[in-house]
Every structure is written in C-alpha cells, then in structure tokens.
Amino acid sequence: MFNPQLDKDGKLKHLLSIEGLPKSILKQILDTADSFAGVGEREVKKVPLLRGKTVCNIFFENSTRTRTTFEIAAKRLSADVINLNVGTSSQSKGETILDTVENLTAMHADVFVVRHAESGAAHLIARHVQPHVHVINAGDGRHAHPTQGLLDVYTIRRYKPDMHNLKVALVGDVLHSRVARSEIHALTTLGVPEVRVIAPKTLLPSFVERLGVQVYHDMREGLKDVDVVMMLRLQNERMSGALLPSAQEYFKYFGLTQEKLALAKPDAIVMHPGPMNRGVEIDSAVADGSQSVILPQVTYGIAVRMAVMSILAGNN
Amino acid sequence: MKIHISNGRLIDPKNDIDACTDLYVAAGRIAGIGNKPDGFTADQTIDATDLIVCPGLVDLSARMREPGSEYRATLKSELRAAAAGGVTSLSCPPDTEPVLDEPGLVEMLRYRAKQLELAHVYPLGALTRQLKGEQLTEMAELTEAGCAGFSQADTAITDTRVLWRAMQYAATFGYTVWLRPEEPYLAKDGVAHDGEIAARLGLKGIPVAAEALAIASILRIGRDTGAKIHLSRLSTAEAVDLVREAKKQGVMVSCDVSINHLHLTEHDIGFFDANCHLRPPLRSQRDREALCSGLADGTIDAICSDHAPVDDDAKLLPFAEAEPGATGLELLLPLTLKWAGENRVSLIDAIARITHLPASILGITAGELGINTAADICMFDPERYWLVSPATLLSQGKNTPFVGSELAGKVQYTMLNGHLVHGL
Numbered sequence: 001m002f003n004p005q006l007d008k009d010g011k012l013k014h015l016l017s018i019e020g021l022p023k024s025i026l027k028q029i030l031d032t033a034d035s036f037a038g039v040g041e042r043e044v045k046k047v048p049l050l051r052g053k054t055v056c057n058i059f060f061e062n063s064t065r066t067r068t069t070f071e072i073a074a075k076r077l078s079a080d081v082i083n084l085n086v087g088t089s090s091q092s093k094g095e096t097i098l099d100t101v102e103n104l105t106a107m108h109a110d111v112f113v114v115r116h117a118e119s120g121a122a123h124l125i126a127r128h129v130q131p132h133v134h135v136i137n138a139g140d141g142r143h144a145h146p147t148q149g150l151l152d153v154y155t156i157r158r159y160k161p162d163m164h165n166l167k168v169a170l171v172g173d174v175l176h177s178r179v180a181r182s183e184i185h186a187l188t189t190l191g192v193p194e195v196r197v198i199a200p201k202t203l204l205p206s207f208v209e210r211l212g213v214q215v216y217h218d219m220r221e222g223l224k225d226v227d228v229v230m231m232l233r234l235q236n237e238r239m240s241g242a243l244l245p246s247a248q249e250y251f252k253y254f255g256l257t258q259e260k261l262a263l264a265k266p267d268a269i270v271m272h273p274g275p276m277n278r279g280v281e282i283d284s285a286v287a288d289g290s291q292s293v294i295l296p297q298v299t300y301g302i303a304v305r306m307a308v309m310s311i312l313a314g315n316n
Numbered sequence: 317m318k319i320h321i322s323n324g325r326l327i328d329p330k331n332d333i334d335a336c337t338d339l340y341v342a343a344g345r346i347a348g349i350g351n352k353p354d355g356f357t358a359d360q361t362i363d364a365t366d367l368i369v370c371p372g373l374v375d376l377s378a379r380m381r382e383p384g385s386e387y388r389a390t391l392k393s394e395l396r397a398a399a400a401g402g403v404t405s406l407s408c409p410p411d412t413e414p415v416l417d418e419p420g421l422v423e424m425l426r427y428r429a430k431q432l433e434l435a436h437v438y439p440l441g442a443l444t445r446q447l448k449g450e451q452l453t454e455m456a457e458l459t460e461a462g463c464a465g466f467s468q469a470d471t472a473i474t475d476t477r478v479l480w481r482a483m484q485y486a487a488t489f490g491y492t493v494w495l496r497p498e499e500p501y502l503a504k505d506g507v508a509h510d511g512e513i514a515a516r517l518g519l520k521g522i523p524v525a526a527e528a529l530a531i532a533s534i535l536r537i538g539r540d541t542g543a544k545i546h547l548s549r550l551s552t553a554e555a556v557d558l559v560r561e562a563k564k565q566g567v568m569v570s571c572d573v574s575i576n577h578l579h580l581t582e583h584d585i586g587f588f589d590a591n592c593h594l595r596p597p598l599r600s601q602r603d604r605e606a607l608c609s610g611l612a613d614g615t616i617d618a619i620c621s622d623h624a625p626v627d628d629d630a631k632l633l634p635f636a637e638a639e640p641g642a643t644g645l646e647l648l649l650p651l652t653l654k655w656a657g658e659n660r661v662s663l664i665d666a667i668a669r670i671t672h673l674p675a676s677i678l679g680i681t682a683g684e685l686g687i688n689t690a691a692d693i694c695m696f697d698p699e700r701y702w703l704v705s706p707a708t709l710l711s712q713g714k715n716t717p718f719v720g721s722e723l724a725g726k727v728q729y730t731m732l733n734g735h736l737v738h739g740l
Contacts, residue, residue, distance in 0.1 A: 140634070
C-alpha cells in the first residue's frame, strides 16, 4: 500500500505515525537528535537550519507541554513559529479542519504541527496539504504520538545502548493511549526483543497482542527482570466508572512503587510521558528517585523534535 | 407500445429460465417468451446480442435522502442512479427528516416517486415514532399509505419491552419487522470492527458480540411474538451461524448482506479511508468469508446495495467524525457478479439474490419475468468493465470504497413497466 509518510524516493515527507516507517529512518532521526542534544546547553541556543521557514502549531486539542517543546525546538532551528489554538477559535465557529489548514497554507507555512482529538486527523490533513508542506502529528486521538514515541526510544538508547537485548514494560492505560501505540511500534521496529504491556483487561484494546507485545495482568510478574518501565498516564475521568472502580485500587495493583520496581533489573530506568498523577500510576518516591529519567525525557524531547523538523524541512 | 427484445440470454431465476430466447413486451407487461404472441407487431426492437436479460433488480436498502437532505441527494438523482444500475424496485429506510412515521409523509414520497417513473419505491415505515424506541407508530395506517414493512433504520431500540411490544403489534397484522441487529450499548461510539485494525489505528471498536447479542434477543422475542423478522446487513460469521440455526428450527426470519461486506474487510480502512466508514463496520476476513458462503448456501437471502449517498464535506473529516455510508445503487449488479465469480456461484443463482428473493421479503410481485407480470427488465453486458469514478456514477453521492476500481457488468438498458428508463 502507498505509504503517505514517504516521498517517491522513500524519504520522510510527513511524520504521522511510527508504524510503517523503516528502521533506517528511525535511526536517522535518533542520530540527528544526538547532534542537537548539546544545543540547549550552549550560550547561543540556535542553529540556522530552519531560517526563513514558518512552523505552524495547530492544536485542535489543548496542550501546553507538547506545544511548548515544539515551539522551543522550532525556535532553536531559527524558524518563525505561529501558535494556533483552534479548539478555542475557528472550530467553535463551525470551520472545518481542512478549511483551517487551507487558510494557514495561504499564509505560506512550511511545517504544520498538528494535534487533534480524533484518530486519523493528521493523515487527513497530510492528504490535503500542498506538496511543499510537511505535517508532523503531535497526537491524534488514540492513534499516534510519534515524536513522543521517538523521544522515549531516544531516552532508552541514551541509557541502554544495546536495544537488541532489552525487556521493556509499558504499564497502564494502553487502550486510550496514542503514546503507548507509538512507543510499541518504535521499540519493535528498532529491534527490542521483548515488549510487555501490563494493565487490567479494561484498559487494553482487543487484539493488543497483534501489535507484537506480550500481555500481563499481574504487575509483579510483568515487571520481573525488565530493563525499562514506561508508565502511562491515567486520565482523571477514567479512574472511576465502568473501566476502573477507583484510583486507590488502581494504584494498589498497577501503580509503580519502590517495592514493585525492585522486581525489575537493579539498573532499570523508569519513564513517564507526563503529566504524572502522583499516587495514582506512580509513587512520588519512584518518580523522583534515582532510577527515574522522566526529566531527561523532556530535555531529549526538544532534540528529537528538532531532528524531525530539520529532516523534514531543513535547508540542506 | 410493443417491444421485441431479441437475441439476449434470458435469465429469470424465479421461473428457472436460463436460455437464449426473445422477450415480447406489450402494454407494459411481459406478453411472450420465446414465441411471438399472436398478432404481435413490434413498435421497437432492442438488440440484446451479448447481453443478459433479467428481471429488474430489487434493492432492500437504498436511501434517497428525501425528505430532509435534498442538498446531498434527491429522489430524482438517486432514482436515475437506480435506473442506471438496473434497479427497478427499492425499499428505503425511514431515517429521513422528518422520519417516515406519518402516513402523509409516506404518501408524499410514494407520489413523488410515481411522478418520476424511474423505479418503484417501497418505503419502510418507522417502527417507533421518531425512531426513538418509545412509542409505536400507526403501523396499519402506514401500511395503507404504502409501507412495505417497519424498521428502526440504524437506531436500535434500547428498551427491550418496547421491542417486544412493537414486534407483537406488527405480528398482529402480519407485518415484517426489519432490524439491523446491533446492541446499542456495546456499539456506542464505535466506528470500526473491534479487532486488530481498530487496535492499531486507535479507533473505537464495535465488538462482534454487539451483533450476536442483538440477533439472539430479536430471534427469541420473535419466537414468542410470532413476528416476521428481517435482519438487515449482517456483518459477522457468528450472525450467519445464528440465522442458520434459527432457520433450521423454523423461525420466520430472513436476512441480507450489503455489497460492501461481501468484498471488503477492516484492512481496507488502510490509512483512515473515510469511505470505509460504514454501518455495520467492515469486519475481519473470516467474517467476510462466512458472509460469502452463507449467501451461497441460502442462509443469507439477499444482497442489498446499502445505498447511502454522503456529500464530500461529510467525508472530509477524521474517520470517526466522517458520516458513515457509501453510494451503492450502481454497484449492486457488478459487485453481485464479482461475488458470484469468486465463489463459483452460477449467474442464475446470483441474480436470484437481487431479484425475486428480495422481492419476496418485501412481499411484492417483482423480480420475475413471468407472462403478464410488469415489464421491469434489466439488460446488461456481464463482460464489459467500467471504471468506478465520480464521473461515471450518476448518484449524487460519489463516496464508495470502490472508487478507482474496474468492475465487470454494465447495465445497457433498464425498462420500467415497459418503458426504457435507462439506455446507453
């Protein structure tokens, strides 16, 4: 099938999902991110790769963190940045998603960073933009959040360079998580031999094993001997109702504590895409503990997003 | 007007005819088959060399979008599409705006269709007022106005007691209750088959259990109420098994499948193709195969187009927000032929499933070419390929997963009551 993310030469044209991308492109992004990792520590935190280009953050769904990291990444590449919170403007006036995009295209944007509450929104936009425009999916419904998946594997690679010898566990709400789907595809594409998901059945999609993961419902079993523990965020509205009885019971059985973390390898790292619910999916002692790499994830997120934008639209 | 249709291959499944023979039409009816009737002088001769001459097709589910959504399709545009597709009788679901729950609306629709003289239209009345699943409609009055049965369209009744009463009341008069089996709570907000593709794409799933549970309760209530049941658009292997078992036990139940579900699966959604957003959802390959074989062995009685024209704007949205439905009237014949070819079903058996078998579900005399029946005739070239594209489709709805496909089977002439309503 035609791959909407690649151009006719097999180069990255849009970043919509990790699924369907070859390992070589993922490695290219991670290697490029390596070269940007130090930029933030310099006195002049800028490189000119996107000078004269306009990056447009279109957020149909609210977000502060992701939008900010994209903005910082674009600015460090010397791009001009426009932020648009569509959730609060045009859509409430009845403008369709493609109308919004066409209007911004008319303003000569080069890169669209898009977030939307519905799965497939980024694909829809990518199908309808003009040929010179690049689309980066910053999260679509439950489907994908590829830059988050990439920054997570980037972080893992920094701490555990031999990816072919890793056991990774994802814990929590896989069903509603675009982050989980992107992480799973990134890990399996890069050759991680064992990816586990640990969750109650109500928080797993049917046929999740077809994504290439092993399913555990007992956290103690699932965490045994893993090198990486990736916690997923549980949305407030899902903590009590037909999916889960209470946040307390969830924390007791699926929350990460020091005691449960002790079952993993002694040098295991703990990750979380944020924002965290302390005391629901993760204990503060773990989140702030020595094995946590949650803050480095945020830092690396900027380098990875710089890498993606420079590969898509850089002046070479 | 006397018409002589010469040199065609006549296929009339109802009367078990498959032969190269001529057909004679007079005064809008079939006047002779094979032998010219005494004193017949043709005013017009149609050369049907290399064509198959069969009864006009009968479609069990075609939305006209009238009344209410004339901006996206009108009776005129869609009945023209019907004629181009060889469809001469069709039933339309009651989910128009307003809902077909008043005799006056049904009379108006019938009258408008009659004026156009492009196809016979058999509206299905709403089973409950506004399709809300609370209050029964005036089924006897609606039947007098021209309703061929009663349906909830795509809105399932949540209150099982109301469903029971509605089926009891319909059974009182011997009316058929048409239901698309879907348990509404399990299907709530779902847009795709709850399987591998929904898991990958992050789409909300509709589990197989939603269809199976609904069929189990409908059949069970049918047994107690004695209502005649027609199950619309099965989508799962389990549904086929349930109906097969019920038929064995003598339950009065019939069912149909849409052309889309015979040929497509969840995998066709690809990268969120909104044309594949359908109700019920496209399911797994295993389900598709069970539908194909269930249709071949007679468990499934008929094929419908599930025609639902949707305008471009309503499809240019993220998958879940896009309106479900596909245009289908012009694809009913070619996709039936495709199914027959792939499943080694004879032409006569395939044509039966889009002619007299659906006609008997509707309780109408149509879909046959017996002497003195209405001359509703479809003449098509089974070998001629055509490209499905917005330009070749007459329907105002250009939305179908088959856009870009080349399909064999092109209707050359369609005749309604002895008048040509479509001719290439």
